[in-house]
Amino acid sequence: MNNLWKNIKKLSLFIIAVFIGFFLTTIQPFFKLLKNKKQIILLLVIIATIFVIVYNTLRLMLEIN
Template sequence: MNIFWDNILKFPRFFISVLMGFFLTTFNPFFELLRHKKNRFIYILSISFFIIAFSRILKLMLALN
């Protein structure tokens, strides 16, 4: 029974490491794109346009004023 509780206590650390690994592998290519100076402006402009469009769509869908 002692081994069971040891495994249960290890789960939060495993969960945090899995989440950190997910975010690192997901966002690493975006940070690699920001290293090139000539692509940086286009990349930031397209991300900001996407965020603005997404927020406007959500405001219209949810009827927020």
């Protein structure tokens, strides 16, 4: 029974490591874009545009005035 709990602990640590690795791999290209001022502005505009689209979509879906 003790071996079971060790395996469960190892599995949970593995899952956490996979999620952290996934997010770091996904976010890493954005840090490369932050080296140039023009690309920083472009990235901020893209993020703001995505935020506005998601906000408006949710507002219309939920019929919030």
